[in-house]
Every structure is written in C-alpha cells, then in structure tokens.
Amino acid sequence: MPEQSPTAPEKLSISRKVIIGAAFTLFMLGLIAVTSFMTTRRLLETSRKVADRHEVLLTSERLLRHILEMENGVRGFILSGNDEMLVPHTHGLSFIIEDIANLKRATMDNPDQQLRLGRVQAKASNAMEFFGDFITLRREKGIAGAAAAYNESTSSARAADIFTQMSEDLLEFDQVERRRVSDLVESLDEIGRVNTSFVGGGTSLTYIALLLACLLILRDIKERRATDEQLENERNLLRRMMDTIPAQIFVKDMNGKFARSNTAHAQFVGRESAAHVEGASDADFYPAELAEQYREDDLMVLSSRKAQLDKEEPSRDFGGQPVWLETSKVPLFSAAGRLIGLVGISSDITKRREDEEKLVHFADALQRSNEELQNFASVASHDLQEPLRKIQAFGDRLRSRCADVLDESGRDYLARMLNAAERMQRLIQDLLQLSRIVTRAQPFERCDLGEIVRGVLSDLEVRIASLNATVTVGKLPAIEGDMTQMRQLFQNLIVNALKFQSPGVRPQVSITGSILLNLHGELPTSQHAAPLTKVCVTDNGIGFEQKFAEQIFGAFKRLHTREEFEGSGIGLSVCRKITDRHHGKIVAESEVGKGTTFSITLPIHQPQTS
Numbered sequence: 109m110p111e112q113s114p115t116a117p118e119k120l121s122i123s124r125k126v127i128i129g130a131a132f133t134l135f136m137l138g139l140i141a142v143t144s145f146m147t148t149r150r151l152l153e154t155s156r157k158v159a160d161r162h163e164v165l166l167t168s169e170r171l172l173r174h175i176l177e178m179e180n181g182v183r184g185f186i187l188s189g190n191d192e193m194l195v196p197h198t199h200g201l202s203f204i205i206e207d208i209a210n211l212k213r214a215t216m217d218n219p220d221q222q223l224r225l226g227r228v229q230a231k232a233s234n235a236m237e238f239f240g241d242f243i244t245l246r247r248e249k250g251i252a253g254a255a256a257a258y259n260e261s262t263s264s265a266r267a268a269d270i271f272t273q274m275s276e277d278l279l280e281f282d283q284v285e286r287r288r289v290s291d292l293v294e295s296l297d298e299i300g301r302v303n304t305s306f307v308g309g310g311t312s313l314t315y316i317a318l319l320l321a322c323l324l325i326l327r328d329i330k331e332r333r334a335t336d337e338q339l340e341n342e343r344n345l346l347r348r349m350m351d352t353i354p355a356q357i358f359v360k361d362m363n364g365k366f367a368r369s370n371t372a373h374a375q376f377v378g379r380e381s382a383a384h385v386e387g388a389s390d391a392d393f394y395p396a397e398l399a400e401q402y403r404e405d406d407l408m409v410l411s412s413r414k415a416q417l418d419k420e421e422p423s424r425d426f427g428g429q430p431v432w433l434e435t436s437k438v439p440l441f442s443a444a445g446r447l448i449g450l451v452g453i454s455s456d457i458t459k460r461r462e463d464e465e466k467l468v469h470f471a472d473a474l475q476r477s478n479e480e481l482q483n484f485a486s487v488a489s490h491d492l493q494e495p496l497r498k499i500q501a502f503g504d505r506l507r508s509r510c511a512d513v514l515d516e517s518g519r520d521y522l523a524r525m526l527n528a529a530e531r532m533q534r535l536i537q538d539l540l541q542l543s544r545i546v547t548r549a550q551p552f553e554r555c556d557l558g559e560i561v562r563g564v565l566s567d568l569e570v571r572i573a574s575l576n577a578t579v580t581v582g583k584l585p586a587i588e589g590d591m592t593q594m595r596q597l598f599q600n601l602i603v604n605a606l607k608f609q610s611p612g613v614r615p616q617v618s619i620t621g622s623i624l625l626n627l628h629g630e631l632p633t634s635q636h637a638a639p640l641t642k643v644c645v646t647d648n649g650i651g652f653e654q655k656f657a658e659q660i661f662g663a664f665k666r667l668h669t670r671e672e673f674e675g676s677g678i679g680l681s682v683c684r685k686i687t688d689r690h691h692g693k694i695v696a697e698s699e700v701g702k703g704t705t706f707s708i709t710l711p712i713h714q715p716q717t718s
Contacts, residue, residue, distance in 0.1 A: 231274045432461045436454075550592055577616070589714070690711070
C-alpha cells in the first residue's frame with residue numbers, strides 16, 4: 109500500500125473551545141471556592157482559639173484578683189474585726205477553685221500550664237488554711253492576741269511567700285497564654301495573606317484565561333465567517349458554472365430524489381428553475397418505463413459504487429419529443445466516506461447521432477464508390493487497353509505496309525495517331541498505378557530503407573551511368589511500412605532528380621536520413637515523443653519557384669511541357685499518396701536553378717489505428 113502522508117492535527121472547533129474555556133473557568137472558580145471555604149474554616153477555628161486564649165487570660169486575671177481580694181479582706185478583718193471584710197475570704201475559695209478548674213479545662217493540651225495551675229491551687233489552699241488560723245485567734249483573743257501571734261511567728265514571711273509564688277506562677281501562666289495568642293494572631297495574618305494571594309492569583313488567572321479564550325473564539329469566529337463567505341462564494345461560483353454549462357447536471361440522493369440540478373436540466377424536464385426540480389424524482393418527469401430504466405441504472409451505480417460512463421440512451425424532453433442522451437453517473441461520497449447519492453451529467457447527442465447515421469450512409473456510399481472505382485480500374489486495365497493495342501497494331505501495319513503510298517501529310521497524321529495512342533496507354537497505366545496504392549496495398553512490415561534505396565539504384569544503374577550521375581546514400585533506418593510502396597516512392601524521387609536537369613550538367617543526388625522525436629507535432633497522427641525518421645532527397649537540378657511547392661503533388665500537374673521533359677505528371681502525386689497512407693508527409697523546398705530537396709517524414713512504428 110502507498111505510504112500515507114502524516115495528517116495535520118485537527119483544529120479545535122469554536123464549540124469545543126467554549127466548552128474548554130467554561131470548564132476551566134468553573135474549575136478555577138470551584139478551586140477558589142473550596143480554598144476560600146477551607147481558609148475560612150481555618151480562620152474561624154483560629155479565631156475561636158484566640159477567643160479561648162483571651163478567655164483564659166481573663167480567667168487568670170480574675171483568679172489573681174480573687175486571691176488579692178481574699179488576702180486584703182483577711183488583713184482588714186484582723187485590723188478592724190469587721191465580719192463584712194471576710195466576704196471575699198468566705199466566697200473567694202469557691203471562686204478560686206472554679207477559676208482554676210476552668211483554666212485546667214482550657215489548658216488540657218499544655219502539661220506545663222496544668223502543673224502551674226496545680227501549684228497555684230495548692231498554695232491557695234495553704235493560704236486559706238493559714239488565714240483561717242488567724243481569723244480564729246482574732247475572734248478569740250482580739251486584735252492584740254492575733255497581732256502578737258502574727259508578729260511572733262514567721263506567718264508574715266509565709267504569707268508573703270505564698271502570694272508571691274502564686275503571683276509568679278500566674279504571671280508565667282499569662283505569658284505562655286499571651287505567646288499562644290500572639291502565635292495564633294500571626295497564624296491568622298498568614299492565613300489571610302495566603303488566602304488573599306491565592307484568591308487574587310486564581311481570579312487573575314481565570315480572568316486572563318477568559319480573556320484569552322474570548323480572543324481565540326473571536327478570532328475563530330472571524331475565520332469561520334471568512335470561511336463561510338469563501339464557501340458561499342464557491343457555492344455561488346459552482347452554481348453559476350453549473351448553470352452556464354449547456355450539459356444537464358444533477359445530484360440524486362439514495363432514494364432517487366433530485367438534491368441538486370442546473371438550469372439546463374431544469375429546462376430539459378420543463379421546470380422554471382432548478383429549485384422546482386429538487387425533491388422530485390424521474391417518475392415526475394418521464395414515462396413510467398423510462399423512469400424505471402433510469403432508476404435501475406441509479407441502483408446499479410449505488411450498489412456497485414462504480415461509475416457508469418458515456419451511456420447512450422433514448423429519452424424524451426418535456427414536450428414529448430424523442431431525443432438521445434449521453435449520460436455518465438458517478439457515486440457521491442460524504443467527507444467521512446459514506447455513500448450519499450450520485451452525480452449525473454447528460455448531454456443531448458441527438459444531432460451527433462443523426463450525423464453519425466449520415467456518416468454511416470456516406471461511408472456505405474463511399475465503399476460502393478471505391479468498389480466501383482476498383483471495377484473501373486479492372487476495366488481500364490483490360491477493356492480500355494485492348495482497343496489501344498489494336499489501334500497501335502493496325503497503325504504499325506499501316507505504317508509498314510502503306511507508308512510508300514501515303515504522302516507527307518498522311519504519314520504525319522499516322523505518326524500523331526500512334527503517339528496519341530501511346531500517351532493514352534501511359535495515362536491509363538499511371539491512373540492504375542495511382543489507384544492501386546489503396547486497392548492493392550500490402551500489410552505493413554519491417555522495411556530497411558537503406559536496402560530499398562540500394563535496390564532502386566541497382567535498377568537504375570544503366571541510366572545513372574549514361575548520365576554520368578553521382579548518387580550518395582547516407583545511413584537510413586528501418587521502419588514499419590509497405591515495402592513495394594516504399595520502393596516506388598524512392599524510385600519516383602530519384603528518377604525525377606535525374607530527369608529535371610539542365611543540359612550539360614552532371615546530376616548529383618544526395619539521400620540522407622535522421623531520427624527525431626515527435627515533440628512539436630511534426631506528425632499529428634503520431635503520439636507525442638514518438639520516434640520519427642526524416643529522409644531528404646536533394647539534387648542539383650533546375651528547381652522551381654517555391655510558390656509551386658504544393659501544386660507539383662497534384663495529379664497530372666506539370667511545370668514544364670512534354671517537349672522539355674517527358675512524363676505524365678503523376679509521379680509526385682503517387683509519392684504524396686504513399687506518404688499519406690504511411691501516416692507521414694512529404695514537402696518540397698526549391699529555388700530556380702539551385703536544385704530541389706524533397707523531405708519525407710515517416711513514423712518508425714505505425715500507429716495502432718492503422
């Protein structure tokens with residue numbers, strides 16, 4: 109199988125580009141939406157954590173405040189003995205326990221914070237126990253006893269240490285939580301920046317992609333519009349061409365309905381325009397038998413998928429007149445290779461058929477004429493020559509026996525009669541020779557022109573010697589031809605070259621040959637570039653004016669009187685008939701007093717039609 113050339117990549121259609129652009133846009137919007145949703149969740153989660161940390165800080169501050177209030181209330185009670193000063197101490201422990209519990213729940217993910225809260229809780233219990241003892245002494249012994257006990261012991265130092273340690277633990281706790289809040293705030297900022305960058309970049313990319321897609325689609329629409337305009341122009345041109353063509357052109361679908369028609373076809377079936385033909389079938393225009401025949405031809409073309417070419421068939425025009433059509437039908441395929449109908453073209457050949465019939469009658473008449481001519485030639489060769497022979501015989505007897513009794517006028521009349529009879533016999537023989545070129549032609553065979561010319565020169569040897577003539581022969585090729593007629597052709601030309609000479613001039617004859625190709629239509633009957641031979645016979649004779657170059661090939665055409673040169677003037681006519689039969693040509697080139705050249709061009713191989 110022949111190697112198939114690589115096909116160009118298929119170009120995306122406008123609809124596909126729109127779908128791809130829309131899909132990319134939806135994908136990008138979906139990706140942006142999903143990313144924004146996830147980012148928002150992270151922001152909300154981080155914000156909640158920040159709020160939780162702030163709540164922890166508030167609780168830690170409230171815990172420290174409760175501890176300080178409890179301490180200040182106990183000190184105030186010891187100094188004043190006012191029970192109202194013990195309210196923070198009485199309720200403070202429950203607040204402290206609740207705050208510590210809340211802080212522990214909020215910091216369960218941080219063991220260090222849990223440990224600090226444990227120490228604060230233990231120290232708060234110690235502080236409550238420590239202050240409880242002094243409250244009891246204050247109630248029992250008064251301010252003096254409580255103050256003496258407080259001053260004597262290390263209670264003041266212990267109290268200061270407890271509150272200092274609790275404050276330090278809570279401060280460390282606050283610092284850790286504030287760092288966590290700071291980290292969470294930074295995380296919020298980072299998430300916001302990433303989200304803003306992604307959303308902005310995605311939106312910009314989507315906008316650029318949409319803009320690019322719009323530009324591409326607009327370009328494709330412009331190209332599509334230009335293509336549609338070009339296709340429309342081509343369709344209009346095709347329609348005008350179809351309507352201009354005088355032949356009938358039509359397109360049929362698989363059901364035999366006319367899908368297209370030109371003006372000639374519409375007029376033939378009697379419709380105003382091609383549009384009135386489309387959708388109809390043959391049954392709408394022709395008799396049933398003729399329409400059925402056309403449908404059978406259509407089905408044969410469609411089933412075999414082979415063209416039906418130049419079928420001559422009878423038909424009828426819309427007026428019912430019988431005509432002859434030459435119709436060709438070719439299967440029609442879609443771009444995908446699917447059979448969709450057929451294309452037909454019909455030409456009215458009624459005139460040609462009539463001419464062909466006339467030509468047949470003319471050929472028959474010509475055949476009969478040739479047969480009659482051949483019969484005439486037979487009669488002329490026998491019946492017409494017999495009286496001439498008798499005239500010549502009795503004339504010779506009269507001259508031999510009665511010449512003495514005839515006076516000078518009688519002998520002159522007798523000589524003229526015998527000369528006329530001899531010329532008449534020679535004319536009849538020349539006419540027979542001319543007619544026998546066709547009637548007694550031999551089949552073509554291989555002819556060695558060089559050998560044929562040497563044979564002719566051998567026959568003319570005595571005459572050549574008597575004239576002291578010089579005949580030179582170059583290399584001549586072999587061709588397909590009638591050997592007898594080729595011999596006759598060169599004999600006539602050589603004899604003419606020896607005959608038409610000025611008195612006292614030694615004849616010089618040259619015969620040369622060459623091979624050439626039929627490139628410029630040298631022989632219209634031969635194929636292009638077919639091999640040809642060109643043989644030139646050149647003499648140094650009297651020549652003639654070039655204006656007579658065609659006249660000399662006519663039968664009995666003479667440029668000189670019989671007294672100057674003998675002959676009937678039929679030899680060159682025989683040469684022309686021989687070259688015509690061999691699908692060649694012969695031409696003469698001459699100048700008065702400078703000799704003549706006869707050029708014979710013949711095909712090496714005879715055309716197949718010969």
